[in-house]
Amino acid sequence: MGFDPYVIREDFPILKKEINGKSLVYFDNAATTQKPKQVVEAIRDYYFNYNSNVLRSINTLSSQATELYIESRKKIARFIGAGEEEIVFTKNATEGLNSLTEIIPKLLGRKLTVLTSIMEHHSNLLPWRRMVSEKGGRLIVVGMNEDYTVNVEEIEKNLENGCDVLTIVHVSNVLGTMNPVKELCKLAHKHGSLFVIDAAQSIPHIPFDVSEIEPDFVAFSGHKMLGPTGIGVLYVRKKFVEKIEPWDLGGGMVKTVTLEDQVYEDVPFRFEAGTPNVEGVIGLATAVDYLSRIGVSNIAKHEADLVKHLMEGFDEKIITVHGPLDSTKHMGIVSFNVKGIHPHDVAQMLDADGIMVRSGALCAEPLVNALGVNAVVRVSFYLYNTLEEVDRFHESLRKLRGFI
Amino acid sequence: MSSQEDFMRELVRRFKNPPNYGEIENADIVSEEADYSCGDRVKLYFKIGGNRILEAKFTSEACLFCNASTSILLDLIKGKTIEEALSLKEEELLSIFKTDSKGPRYRCIILPLRALRKALKGLKLK
Numbered sequence: 440m441g442f443d444p445y446v447i448r449e450d451f452p453i454l455k456k457e458i459n460g461k462s463l464v465y466f467d468n469a470a471t472t473q474k475p476k477q478v479v480e481a482i483r484d485y486y487f488n489y490n491s492n493v494l495r496s497i498n499t500l501s502s503q504a505t506e507l508y509i510e511s512r513k514k515i516a517r518f519i520g521a522g523e524e525e526i527v528f529t530k531n532a533t534e535g536l537n538s539l540t541e542i543i544p545k546l547l548g549r550k551l552t553v554l555t556s557i558m559e560h561h562s563n564l565l566p567w568r569r570m571v572s573e574k575g576g577r578l579i580v581v582g583m584n585e586d587y588t589v590n591v592e593e594i595e596k597n598l599e600n601g602c603d604v605l606t607i608v609h610v611s612n613v614l615g616t617m618n619p620v621k622e623l624c625k626l627a628h629k630h631g632s633l634f635v636i637d638a639a640q641s642i643p644h645i646p647f648d649v650s651e652i653e654p655d656f657v658a659f660s661g662h663k664m665l666g667p668t669g670i671g672v673l674y675v676r677k678k679f680v681e682k683i684e685p686w687d688l689g690g691g692m693v694k695t696v697t698l699e700d701q702v703y704e705d706v707p708f709r710f711e712a713g714t715p716n717v718e719g720v721i722g723l724a725t726a727v728d729y730l731s732r733i734g735v736s737n738i739a740k741h742e743a744d745l746v747k748h749l750m751e752g753f754d755e756k757i758i759t760v761h762g763p764l765d766s767t768k769h770m771g772i773v774s775f776n777v778k779g780i781h782p783h784d785v786a787q788m789l790d791a792d793g794i795m796v797r798s799g800a801l802c803a804e805p806l807v808n809a810l811g812v813n814a815v816v817r818v819s820f821y822l823y824n825t826l827e828e829v830d831r832f833h834e835s836l837r838k839l840r841g842f843i
Numbered sequence: 844m845s846s847q848e849d850f851m852r853e854l855v856r857r858f859k860n861p862p863n864y865g866e867i868e869n870a871d872i873v874s875e876e877a878d879y880s881c882g883d884r885v886k887l888y889f890k891i892g893g894n895r896i897l898e899a900k901f902t903s904e905a906c907l908f909c910n911a912s913t914s915i916l917l918d919l920i921k922g923k924t925i926e927e928a929l930s931l932k933e934e935e936l937l938s939i940f941k942t943d944s945k946g947p948r949y950r951c952i953i954l955p956l957r958a959l960r961k962a963l964k965g966l967k968l969k
Protein backbone atom coordinates (compact mmCIF):
# COMPACT_ATOMS: atom_id res chain seq x y z
CA MET A 440 0.00 0.00 0.00
CA GLY A 441 1.35 3.40 -0.95
CA PHE A 442 1.54 6.30 1.43
CA ASP A 443 -1.78 8.17 1.46
CA PRO A 444 -2.33 10.99 3.94
CA TYR A 445 -6.06 10.91 3.22
CA VAL A 446 -6.28 7.31 4.39
CA ILE A 447 -4.14 8.14 7.41
CA ARG A 448 -6.41 11.07 8.29
CA GLU A 449 -9.29 8.66 8.86
CA ASP A 450 -7.46 7.46 11.98
CA PHE A 451 -7.39 10.96 13.48
CA PRO A 452 -10.90 12.03 14.51
CA ILE A 453 -9.75 15.50 15.59
CA LEU A 454 -8.91 16.38 11.98
CA LYS A 455 -12.65 16.50 11.27
CA LYS A 456 -13.12 19.23 13.83
CA GLU A 457 -14.11 22.73 12.79
CA ILE A 458 -12.44 25.83 14.18
CA ASN A 459 -13.97 29.24 13.56
CA GLY A 460 -16.28 27.61 11.05
CA LYS A 461 -13.42 26.13 9.01
CA SER A 462 -12.11 22.60 9.03
CA LEU A 463 -9.06 22.29 11.24
CA VAL A 464 -5.61 22.54 9.68
CA TYR A 465 -3.09 21.40 12.26
CA PHE A 466 0.39 22.76 11.50
CA ASP A 467 1.75 22.74 15.06
CA ASN A 468 3.15 19.24 15.14
CA ALA A 469 6.53 20.23 16.57
CA ALA A 470 4.66 21.32 19.69
CA THR A 471 2.66 18.12 19.94
CA THR A 472 1.07 15.73 17.47
CA GLN A 473 -2.49 14.46 17.21
CA LYS A 474 -3.33 10.91 18.33
CA PRO A 475 -4.70 8.16 16.13
CA LYS A 476 -7.70 6.09 17.24
CA GLN A 477 -5.41 3.10 17.69
CA VAL A 478 -3.44 4.83 20.45
CA VAL A 479 -6.51 6.03 22.30
CA GLU A 480 -8.13 2.61 21.89
CA ALA A 481 -5.06 0.83 23.30
CA ILE A 482 -5.17 3.02 26.40
CA ARG A 483 -8.90 2.42 26.78
CA ASP A 484 -8.38 -1.31 26.40
CA TYR A 485 -5.68 -1.27 29.04
CA TYR A 486 -7.90 0.47 31.58
CA PHE A 487 -11.00 -1.55 30.82
CA ASN A 488 -9.32 -4.94 30.62
CA TYR A 489 -5.88 -5.04 32.22
CA ASN A 490 -5.49 -2.21 34.71
CA SER A 491 -3.43 -3.17 37.75
CA ASN A 492 -0.04 -2.32 39.18
CA VAL A 493 2.81 -3.74 37.13
CA LEU A 494 5.93 -5.61 38.27
CA ARG A 495 4.62 -6.14 41.78
CA SER A 496 1.65 -8.27 42.68
CA ILE A 497 1.36 -12.02 42.26
CA ASN A 498 -2.02 -12.07 40.58
CA THR A 499 -3.24 -12.81 37.09
CA LEU A 500 -4.34 -9.30 36.27
CA SER A 501 -1.02 -7.85 37.35
CA SER A 502 0.90 -10.40 35.29
CA GLN A 503 -1.18 -9.58 32.23
CA ALA A 504 -0.55 -5.87 32.72
CA THR A 505 3.13 -6.55 33.34
CA GLU A 506 3.38 -8.54 30.14
CA LEU A 507 1.83 -5.66 28.18
CA TYR A 508 4.23 -3.25 29.84
CA ILE A 509 7.32 -5.37 29.09
CA GLU A 510 6.19 -5.99 25.50
CA SER A 511 5.66 -2.27 25.04
CA ARG A 512 9.16 -1.51 26.27
CA LYS A 513 10.58 -3.96 23.75
CA LYS A 514 8.70 -2.33 20.89
CA ILE A 515 9.78 1.16 21.85
CA ALA A 516 13.41 0.07 22.25
CA ARG A 517 13.38 -1.73 18.91
CA PHE A 518 12.00 1.38 17.22
CA ILE A 519 15.28 3.21 17.89
CA GLY A 520 17.52 0.16 17.54
CA ALA A 521 18.11 -0.13 21.29
CA GLY A 522 18.11 -3.04 23.71
CA GLU A 523 15.17 -3.14 26.12
CA GLU A 524 17.50 -2.60 29.10
CA GLU A 525 18.81 0.57 27.46
CA ILE A 526 15.64 2.63 27.68
CA VAL A 527 14.35 4.37 30.76
CA PHE A 528 10.86 5.84 30.81
CA THR A 529 10.59 9.48 31.75
CA LYS A 530 7.74 11.93 31.49
CA ASN A 531 9.23 13.75 28.46
CA ALA A 532 12.46 14.82 26.78
CA THR A 533 12.82 17.64 29.29
CA GLU A 534 12.86 15.24 32.22
CA GLY A 535 15.41 13.03 30.48
CA LEU A 536 17.75 15.94 29.86
CA ASN A 537 17.36 17.20 33.42
CA SER A 538 18.14 13.74 34.83
CA LEU A 539 21.40 13.70 32.90
CA THR A 540 22.64 16.62 34.94
CA GLU A 541 22.35 14.32 37.99
CA ILE A 542 23.47 11.12 36.31
CA ILE A 543 26.60 12.22 34.47
CA PRO A 544 28.35 14.09 37.31
CA LYS A 545 27.96 10.97 39.47
CA LEU A 546 29.05 8.67 36.66
CA LEU A 547 32.22 10.63 35.99
CA GLY A 548 32.80 11.74 39.57
CA ARG A 549 34.00 15.21 38.68
CA LYS A 550 32.96 18.73 37.75
CA LEU A 551 31.94 18.69 34.13
CA THR A 552 32.86 20.75 31.13
CA VAL A 553 29.76 20.62 28.95
CA LEU A 554 29.60 21.66 25.33
CA THR A 555 26.27 22.62 23.83
CA SER A 556 25.03 24.95 21.07
CA ILE A 557 23.06 28.06 20.39
CA MET A 558 20.52 25.90 18.52
CA GLU A 559 19.17 24.23 21.66
CA HIS A 560 15.66 24.17 23.03
CA HIS A 561 15.68 25.66 26.55
CA SER A 562 15.45 22.14 27.93
CA ASN A 563 18.97 21.36 26.71
CA LEU A 564 20.43 24.59 28.02
CA LEU A 565 18.90 25.53 31.36
CA PRO A 566 19.52 22.20 33.18
CA TRP A 567 23.21 22.26 32.26
CA ARG A 568 23.54 25.89 33.26
CA ARG A 569 22.05 25.13 36.66
CA MET A 570 24.29 22.09 37.08
CA VAL A 571 27.36 24.21 36.44
CA SER A 572 26.26 26.95 38.81
CA GLU A 573 25.44 24.48 41.59
CA LYS A 574 28.16 21.89 41.17
CA GLY A 575 30.89 23.83 39.39
CA GLY A 576 32.37 23.05 36.01
CA ARG A 577 31.86 24.92 32.78
CA LEU A 578 29.25 25.29 30.07
CA ILE A 579 30.43 26.26 26.60
CA VAL A 580 27.88 27.26 23.96
CA VAL A 581 29.05 26.96 20.36
CA GLY A 582 27.57 28.81 17.43
CA MET A 583 25.96 27.99 14.13
CA ASN A 584 27.31 27.89 10.56
CA GLU A 585 25.86 29.71 7.58
CA ASP A 586 23.99 26.53 6.71
CA TYR A 587 22.15 26.74 10.06
CA THR A 588 23.77 23.68 11.62
CA VAL A 589 26.20 23.64 14.53
CA ASN A 590 29.77 24.74 13.90
CA VAL A 591 31.63 21.43 13.90
CA GLU A 592 35.09 23.01 13.81
CA GLU A 593 34.32 25.05 16.88
CA ILE A 594 33.06 21.91 18.57
CA GLU A 595 36.19 19.99 17.66
CA LYS A 596 38.44 22.74 18.96
CA ASN A 597 36.66 22.67 22.28
CA LEU A 598 36.68 18.88 22.41
CA GLU A 599 40.45 18.95 21.86
CA ASN A 600 40.80 21.17 24.89
CA GLY A 601 38.99 18.58 26.99
CA CYS A 602 35.23 18.26 27.46
CA ASP A 603 33.15 15.74 29.37
CA VAL A 604 29.86 16.04 27.57
CA LEU A 605 28.78 17.18 24.13
CA THR A 606 24.99 17.63 24.06
CA ILE A 607 23.34 18.69 20.81
CA VAL A 608 19.87 18.97 19.34
CA HIS A 609 19.42 16.61 16.39
CA VAL A 610 16.72 18.50 14.48
CA SER A 611 16.14 22.12 15.47
CA ASN A 612 12.59 22.84 16.58
CA VAL A 613 12.90 26.33 15.10
CA LEU A 614 14.71 25.81 11.82
CA GLY A 615 14.11 22.16 11.05
CA THR A 616 17.78 21.79 10.16
CA MET A 617 19.54 18.57 11.08
CA ASN A 618 22.86 18.40 12.87
CA PRO A 619 25.39 15.73 11.82
CA VAL A 620 25.02 13.63 14.94
CA LYS A 621 26.97 10.64 13.68
CA GLU A 622 29.99 12.77 12.89
CA LEU A 623 29.64 14.66 16.18
CA CYS A 624 29.38 11.41 18.08
CA LYS A 625 32.61 10.11 16.50
CA LEU A 626 34.36 13.36 17.34
CA ALA A 627 33.13 13.36 20.92
CA HIS A 628 34.23 9.78 21.49
CA LYS A 629 37.58 10.36 19.81
CA HIS A 630 38.26 13.12 22.32
CA GLY A 631 36.99 11.20 25.33
CA SER A 632 33.68 13.03 25.72
CA LEU A 633 30.22 11.61 26.19
CA PHE A 634 27.65 12.39 23.51
CA VAL A 635 24.04 13.31 24.24
CA ILE A 636 21.33 13.86 21.62
CA ASP A 637 18.13 15.83 22.08
CA ALA A 638 16.09 13.83 19.58
CA ALA A 639 12.68 15.32 20.42
CA GLN A 640 12.23 16.57 16.83
CA SER A 641 14.07 13.83 14.97
CA ILE A 642 12.87 10.44 16.20
CA PRO A 643 9.23 11.22 15.28
CA HIS A 644 10.16 12.27 11.74
CA ILE A 645 13.25 10.52 10.40
CA PRO A 646 14.71 7.02 10.77
CA PHE A 647 16.84 6.94 13.90
CA ASP A 648 19.01 4.04 15.01
CA VAL A 649 21.24 4.17 18.09
CA SER A 650 23.26 1.20 16.88
CA GLU A 651 24.25 3.24 13.86
CA ILE A 652 24.88 6.61 15.56
CA GLU A 653 26.24 5.13 18.82
CA PRO A 654 25.37 8.00 21.18
CA ASP A 655 25.67 7.61 24.95
CA PHE A 656 22.36 9.21 25.87
CA VAL A 657 19.28 10.25 23.89
CA ALA A 658 16.16 12.01 25.12
CA PHE A 659 12.79 12.22 23.35
CA SER A 660 9.06 12.65 24.03
CA GLY A 661 6.14 10.36 23.19
CA HIS A 662 3.61 13.12 22.60
CA LYS A 663 5.52 14.43 19.60
CA MET A 664 5.21 11.06 17.83
CA LEU A 665 1.49 10.22 18.08
CA GLY A 666 1.83 8.98 21.68
CA PRO A 667 0.13 10.34 24.79
CA THR A 668 1.56 13.16 26.90
CA GLY A 669 3.47 12.30 30.06
CA ILE A 670 5.66 9.61 28.56
CA GLY A 671 9.17 10.02 27.23
CA VAL A 672 12.34 8.02 26.90
CA LEU A 673 15.90 8.41 28.05
CA TYR A 674 18.15 6.07 26.12
CA VAL A 675 21.28 5.00 28.02
CA ARG A 676 24.01 3.21 26.11
CA LYS A 677 24.53 -0.34 27.29
CA LYS A 678 28.01 0.19 28.65
CA PHE A 679 26.71 2.81 31.07
CA VAL A 680 23.48 1.15 32.11
CA GLU A 681 25.11 -0.86 34.89
CA LYS A 682 27.35 2.02 35.92
CA ILE A 683 24.89 4.82 36.50
CA GLU A 684 23.24 5.38 39.87
CA PRO A 685 19.45 5.48 40.20
CA TRP A 686 18.42 9.12 40.65
CA ASP A 687 14.98 8.55 42.15
CA LEU A 688 14.56 6.03 44.98
CA GLY A 689 11.48 4.30 46.36
CA GLY A 690 9.20 1.43 45.52
CA GLY A 691 9.54 -0.71 42.42
CA MET A 692 13.27 -0.12 42.04
CA VAL A 693 14.63 -2.33 44.84
CA LYS A 694 14.88 -6.10 45.34
CA THR A 695 15.33 -6.13 49.11
CA VAL A 696 15.44 -3.49 51.78
CA THR A 697 16.58 -3.78 55.38
CA LEU A 698 16.73 -0.95 57.87
CA GLU A 699 20.42 -0.58 57.04
CA ASP A 700 20.71 -1.29 53.34
CA GLN A 701 19.04 -2.16 50.00
CA VAL A 702 19.70 -4.09 46.83
CA TYR A 703 18.52 -2.36 43.68
CA GLU A 704 16.42 -3.99 40.99
CA ASP A 705 17.96 -5.01 37.69
CA VAL A 706 18.29 -2.40 34.98
CA PRO A 707 16.38 -0.59 33.69
CA PHE A 708 13.78 -1.02 36.44
CA ARG A 709 16.08 0.46 39.07
CA PHE A 710 15.79 3.77 37.22
CA GLU A 711 12.01 3.83 37.36
CA ALA A 712 11.04 4.38 40.97
CA GLY A 713 7.38 4.37 41.86
CA THR A 714 4.38 3.17 39.89
CA PRO A 715 5.19 3.80 36.25
CA ASN A 716 3.04 5.49 33.61
CA VAL A 717 1.68 2.21 32.26
CA GLU A 718 -0.96 3.80 30.03
CA GLY A 719 1.70 6.10 28.61
CA VAL A 720 4.04 3.22 27.83
CA ILE A 721 1.25 1.21 26.19
CA GLY A 722 0.07 4.27 24.26
CA LEU A 723 3.58 5.03 23.05
CA ALA A 724 4.17 1.42 22.00
CA THR A 725 0.98 1.59 19.96
CA ALA A 726 2.14 4.86 18.41
CA VAL A 727 5.44 3.23 17.53
CA ASP A 728 3.57 0.32 15.91
CA TYR A 729 1.58 2.82 13.91
CA LEU A 730 4.65 4.73 12.75
CA SER A 731 6.49 1.51 11.88
CA ARG A 732 3.57 0.29 9.82
CA ILE A 733 3.49 3.54 7.81
CA GLY A 734 7.29 3.70 7.72
CA VAL A 735 9.20 6.65 9.15
CA SER A 736 11.11 7.15 5.90
CA ASN A 737 7.78 7.48 4.06
CA ILE A 738 6.75 10.11 6.57
CA ALA A 739 10.02 11.96 6.03
CA LYS A 740 9.46 11.92 2.26
CA HIS A 741 5.91 13.20 2.65
CA GLU A 742 7.03 16.00 4.93
CA ALA A 743 9.70 16.96 2.40
CA ASP A 744 6.98 17.31 -0.27
CA LEU A 745 4.93 19.50 2.07
CA VAL A 746 7.90 21.71 2.94
CA LYS A 747 8.76 22.12 -0.73
CA HIS A 748 5.20 23.13 -1.58
CA LEU A 749 5.13 25.50 1.40
CA MET A 750 8.38 27.22 0.54
CA GLU A 751 7.58 27.50 -3.16
CA GLY A 752 4.36 29.27 -2.31
CA PHE A 753 5.98 31.99 -0.22
CA ASP A 754 6.13 35.47 -1.69
CA GLU A 755 9.72 36.46 -0.90
CA LYS A 756 8.79 40.14 -1.05
CA ILE A 757 6.92 39.82 2.22
CA ILE A 758 8.12 36.53 3.76
CA THR A 759 11.52 35.94 5.33
CA VAL A 760 12.18 32.25 5.85
CA HIS A 761 14.70 31.46 8.58
CA GLY A 762 17.21 28.81 7.76
CA PRO A 763 18.37 27.38 4.44
CA LEU A 764 16.54 28.32 1.23
CA ASP A 765 16.88 24.69 0.15
CA SER A 766 13.62 23.10 1.25
CA THR A 767 15.22 19.65 1.60
CA LYS A 768 17.17 20.95 4.61
CA HIS A 769 14.02 21.56 6.67
CA MET A 770 12.85 18.39 8.39
CA GLY A 771 9.15 19.19 8.35
CA ILE A 772 9.67 22.52 10.13
CA VAL A 773 9.75 26.03 8.66
CA SER A 774 9.88 29.28 10.63
CA PHE A 775 9.36 32.66 9.03
CA ASN A 776 8.41 36.29 9.54
CA VAL A 777 5.96 38.38 7.54
CA LYS A 778 7.21 41.87 6.76
CA GLY A 779 5.61 44.42 9.03
CA ILE A 780 3.28 42.02 10.83
CA HIS A 781 4.06 40.55 14.21
CA PRO A 782 4.16 36.73 14.34
CA HIS A 783 1.33 36.59 16.88
CA ASP A 784 -0.88 38.59 14.58
CA VAL A 785 -0.01 36.32 11.66
CA ALA A 786 -0.88 33.34 13.83
CA GLN A 787 -4.19 34.91 14.81
CA MET A 788 -5.13 35.61 11.20
CA LEU A 789 -4.37 32.02 10.28
CA ASP A 790 -6.34 30.90 13.32
CA ALA A 791 -9.35 32.80 12.01
CA ASP A 792 -9.16 30.46 9.02
CA GLY A 793 -8.87 27.35 11.17
CA ILE A 794 -5.12 27.00 10.69
CA MET A 795 -3.10 26.27 13.83
CA VAL A 796 0.54 27.38 13.86
CA ARG A 797 2.96 28.40 16.58
CA SER A 798 4.34 31.90 17.06
CA GLY A 799 6.83 33.33 19.51
CA ALA A 800 10.32 32.41 20.64
CA LEU A 801 9.52 28.66 20.51
CA CYS A 802 11.36 27.78 23.76
CA ALA A 803 14.62 28.52 21.97
CA GLU A 804 15.04 32.21 22.64
CA PRO A 805 18.82 32.44 22.12
CA LEU A 806 18.42 30.87 18.68
CA VAL A 807 15.47 33.04 17.69
CA ASN A 808 17.38 36.13 18.81
CA ALA A 809 20.40 34.98 16.80
CA LEU A 810 18.12 35.03 13.77
CA GLY A 811 17.75 38.75 14.42
CA VAL A 812 14.14 38.69 15.64
CA ASN A 813 12.37 38.12 18.93
CA ALA A 814 9.56 35.98 17.58
CA VAL A 815 8.76 33.88 14.51
CA VAL A 816 5.84 32.02 12.99
CA ARG A 817 6.41 28.27 12.75
CA VAL A 818 4.74 25.71 10.53
CA SER A 819 5.48 22.09 11.40
CA PHE A 820 4.10 19.09 9.54
CA TYR A 821 3.33 15.45 10.18
CA LEU A 822 2.07 12.44 8.29
CA TYR A 823 -1.58 13.52 8.13
CA ASN A 824 -0.98 16.95 6.60
CA THR A 825 -1.77 17.46 2.92
CA LEU A 826 -0.73 19.66 0.00
CA GLU A 827 -4.29 20.97 -0.06
CA GLU A 828 -3.85 22.20 3.50
CA VAL A 829 -0.68 24.00 2.44
CA ASP A 830 -2.71 25.69 -0.32
CA ARG A 831 -5.28 26.79 2.23
CA PHE A 832 -2.46 28.18 4.35
CA HIS A 833 -1.13 30.25 1.45
CA GLU A 834 -4.59 31.50 0.62
CA SER A 835 -5.01 32.68 4.18
CA LEU A 836 -1.57 34.24 4.23
CA ARG A 837 -2.37 36.21 1.08
CA LYS A 838 -5.04 38.12 2.97
CA LEU A 839 -2.31 39.57 5.14
CA ARG A 840 -1.12 41.66 2.20
CA GLY A 841 -3.94 44.04 3.00
CA PHE A 842 -2.37 44.59 6.43
CA ILE A 843 1.10 45.60 5.34
CA MET B 844 -15.08 37.40 6.14
CA SER B 845 -15.06 36.24 9.74
CA SER B 846 -15.72 38.62 12.59
CA GLN B 847 -12.29 37.83 13.95
CA GLU B 848 -10.82 38.97 10.68
CA ASP B 849 -12.89 42.16 10.72
CA PHE B 850 -11.69 42.89 14.21
CA MET B 851 -8.07 42.39 13.15
CA ARG B 852 -8.56 44.77 10.23
CA GLU B 853 -10.04 47.38 12.53
CA LEU B 854 -7.07 47.01 14.87
CA VAL B 855 -4.65 47.40 11.99
CA ARG B 856 -6.47 50.52 10.81
CA ARG B 857 -6.36 52.19 14.19
CA PHE B 858 -3.11 50.92 15.65
CA LYS B 859 -0.71 50.20 12.85
CA ASN B 860 0.87 53.54 13.81
CA PRO B 861 -0.38 53.58 17.38
CA PRO B 862 -1.20 56.87 19.11
CA ASN B 863 1.08 57.62 22.08
CA TYR B 864 4.01 55.87 20.43
CA GLY B 865 7.41 57.47 21.02
CA GLU B 866 9.83 58.39 23.76
CA ILE B 867 9.54 61.19 26.30
CA GLU B 868 12.81 63.01 26.76
CA ASN B 869 13.55 63.62 30.43
CA ALA B 870 10.83 61.23 31.49
CA ASP B 871 10.39 60.94 35.24
CA ILE B 872 9.89 57.19 35.07
CA VAL B 873 10.75 54.66 32.44
CA SER B 874 9.49 51.13 32.87
CA GLU B 875 10.19 48.16 30.66
CA GLU B 876 8.42 44.83 30.69
CA ALA B 877 8.78 41.80 28.45
CA ASP B 878 6.95 38.55 28.02
CA TYR B 879 9.62 36.02 27.28
CA SER B 880 7.19 33.35 26.30
CA CYS B 881 5.98 35.35 23.34
CA GLY B 882 8.72 37.89 22.77
CA ASP B 883 6.65 41.04 23.27
CA ARG B 884 8.46 43.94 24.89
CA VAL B 885 7.12 47.37 25.88
CA LYS B 886 8.75 50.41 27.42
CA LEU B 887 6.62 53.07 29.08
CA TYR B 888 7.67 56.69 29.70
CA PHE B 889 5.91 58.95 32.21
CA LYS B 890 5.98 62.60 33.18
CA ILE B 891 4.67 62.94 36.70
CA GLY B 892 3.53 66.16 38.36
CA GLY B 893 2.57 65.99 42.01
CA ASN B 894 0.52 62.85 42.21
CA ARG B 895 -0.65 62.96 38.62
CA ILE B 896 0.43 61.42 35.33
CA LEU B 897 0.91 64.41 33.05
CA GLU B 898 2.17 62.63 29.99
CA ALA B 899 2.69 59.02 28.94
CA LYS B 900 4.23 57.42 25.87
CA PHE B 901 5.61 54.08 24.83
CA THR B 902 7.99 52.27 22.56
CA SER B 903 7.81 48.58 21.85
CA GLU B 904 8.80 45.51 19.94
CA ALA B 905 5.43 43.89 20.08
CA CYS B 906 2.44 42.51 18.27
CA LEU B 907 -0.60 44.46 17.19
CA PHE B 908 -2.64 43.49 20.24
CA CYS B 909 0.08 44.53 22.64
CA ASN B 910 0.64 47.83 20.83
CA ALA B 911 -3.06 48.56 20.69
CA SER B 912 -3.51 47.70 24.33
CA THR B 913 -0.60 49.88 25.38
CA SER B 914 -1.83 52.78 23.30
CA ILE B 915 -5.32 52.52 24.80
CA LEU B 916 -4.01 52.08 28.32
CA LEU B 917 -1.96 55.26 28.12
CA ASP B 918 -5.02 57.21 26.94
CA LEU B 919 -6.93 55.84 29.91
CA ILE B 920 -4.40 56.91 32.53
CA LYS B 921 -3.24 60.28 31.24
CA GLY B 922 -4.28 62.98 33.69
CA LYS B 923 -5.16 60.41 36.33
CA THR B 924 -3.60 60.16 39.78
CA ILE B 925 -1.15 57.38 40.53
CA GLU B 926 -3.78 55.66 42.69
CA GLU B 927 -6.39 55.88 39.97
CA ALA B 928 -3.97 54.45 37.42
CA LEU B 929 -3.06 51.61 39.74
CA SER B 930 -6.68 50.76 40.35
CA LEU B 931 -7.28 50.05 36.65
CA LYS B 932 -8.39 46.44 36.28
CA GLU B 933 -7.22 43.84 33.78
CA GLU B 934 -10.83 43.31 32.77
CA GLU B 935 -11.19 46.88 31.54
CA LEU B 936 -8.49 46.32 28.95
CA LEU B 937 -9.56 42.79 28.10
CA SER B 938 -13.15 43.80 27.45
CA ILE B 939 -12.03 46.34 24.84
CA PHE B 940 -10.56 43.38 22.97
CA LYS B 941 -13.70 41.32 23.54
CA THR B 942 -11.74 38.68 25.42
CA ASP B 943 -10.90 37.53 28.94
CA SER B 944 -8.06 35.94 30.87
CA LYS B 945 -8.60 32.66 29.04
CA GLY B 946 -8.21 34.19 25.58
CA PRO B 947 -5.15 33.40 23.46
CA ARG B 948 -4.00 37.03 23.46
CA TYR B 949 -4.34 37.59 27.20
CA ARG B 950 -0.62 37.94 27.83
CA CYS B 951 -0.16 40.38 24.95
CA ILE B 952 -2.97 42.62 26.15
CA ILE B 953 -1.95 42.58 29.79
CA LEU B 954 1.76 43.27 29.27
CA PRO B 955 1.50 47.11 29.38
CA LEU B 956 -0.54 46.86 32.57
CA ARG B 957 2.27 44.88 34.16
CA ALA B 958 4.75 47.55 33.05
CA LEU B 959 2.49 50.29 34.40
CA ARG B 960 2.14 48.63 37.79
CA LYS B 961 5.85 47.99 38.00
CA ALA B 962 6.51 51.68 37.32
CA LEU B 963 3.94 53.15 39.68
CA LYS B 964 3.96 50.77 42.64
CA GLY B 965 7.29 52.15 43.83
CA LEU B 966 5.99 55.69 43.70
CA LYS B 967 2.95 54.91 45.73
CA LEU B 968 5.09 53.53 48.53
CA LYS B 969 7.11 56.72 48.82
Ligand SMILES: Cc1ncc(COP(=O)(O)O)c(C=O)c1O
Pocket residue numbers: 469470531532533534560562563608610611612637639640660802
Ligand atom coordinates in the same frame (compact mmCIF):
# COMPACT_ATOMS: atom_id res chain seq x y z
C1 LIG C 1 14.18 20.16 20.26
C2 LIG C 1 13.32 19.96 21.47
N1 LIG C 1 13.87 19.51 22.60
C3 LIG C 1 13.15 19.31 23.70
C4 LIG C 1 11.81 19.56 23.74
C5 LIG C 1 11.07 19.33 25.00
O1 LIG C 1 10.07 18.41 24.85
P1 LIG C 1 9.02 18.18 26.03
O2 LIG C 1 8.35 19.48 26.23
O3 LIG C 1 8.13 17.14 25.51
O4 LIG C 1 9.81 17.75 27.22
C6 LIG C 1 11.19 20.04 22.60
C7 LIG C 1 9.75 20.35 22.62
O5 LIG C 1 9.27 21.35 22.18
C8 LIG C 1 11.96 20.24 21.44
O6 LIG C 1 11.40 20.70 20.32
